[in-house]
């Protein structure tokens with residue numbers, strides 16, 4: 589296990605609040621960091637692109653002010669997620685702003701790039717890359733990523749299909765750097781379990797949708813609090829890549845979740861496609877993403893309250909005697 593120096597003394601629990609398209613906004617990121625977990629957001633959430641400058645200024649300033657007032661327990665570092673895919677024509681612009689603010693941590697998805705990793709290292713940042721299998725994991729480290737995010741079965745968004753037990757064990761066999769494990773982690777006991785498996789961090793997304801600071805409509809938050817693993821559907825229809833979605837939102841869009849067609853992967857879209865094509869309901873806006881862990885989430889609370897609950901459960905979680 590290896591926790592980079594960046595995080596030492598700055599986390600209340602070993603958690604990264606994962607980047608969520610549309611949902612992760614500065615209010616949520618700042619609340620997460622102040623409560624001692626890494627807050628992250630996709631650069632693409634700042635629209636128009638110029639808004640990213642404002643967001644980074646606000647996050648940097650508010651966290652610095654918090655740190656001055658709480659030198660004994662400074663805020664957790666924050667992270668910006670970059671979608672490294674050919675459809676993302678903002679990447680250079682967004683990366684230049686991350687350099688301007690010396691963003692401490694970059695999370696890359698859907699593509700590993702050596703030049704990007706080197707650029708982040710030049711300003712003193714670290715890069716974690718998210719992967720769904722061993723091939724991509726090796727590629728990410730070969731290209732200079734510092735850490736891996738193992739997106740296991742049951743995760744929200746573009747999830748993998750590998751069991752977390754197999755994924756962490758196989759990765760730890762060759763990689764002793766930092767690992768974040770993701771997929772249906774939504775309580776403190778599961779965070780502890782991720783560490784017992786050999787991960788350094790739990791990487792948690794869906795649970796944070798049901799927080800007051802999350803930028804999601806009330807009906808989406810209510811669907812998270814009212815649903816469980818049986819309500820999650822794995823399909824590639826909506827973006828071209830397989831992901832987990834809330835069944836009731838698919839029904840509300842007029843589709844049969846038990847009889848979904850499969851999609852053409854060449855038509856991948858991550859919110860950067862402005863062609864106006866409307867052949868299928870819009871992923872994220874109409875079809876709501878979620879992982880399988882949300883049975884543990886039953887009310888909408890401030891992010892700090894959810895994190896306090898995680899911490900209590902994490903501290904209390906023990907392996908019962910035989």
Ligand SMILES: Cc1cc2nc3c(=O)[nH]c(=O)nc-3n(C[C@H](O)[C@H](O)[C@H](O)COP(=O)(O)O)c2cc1C
Pocket residue numbers: 606607608609610611630669696697718739742743744745746770771772773791792793794795876877878879880881
């Ligand atoms: C609604 C939603 C949007 C997401 N958007 C992104 C994104 O923009 N970039 C990204 O790297 N991951 C994205 N993810 C994946 C999460 O960062 C993370 O891997 C996942 O939420 C972890 O699983 P969990 O939801 O079961 O906790 C998204 C997930 C959800 C549920």
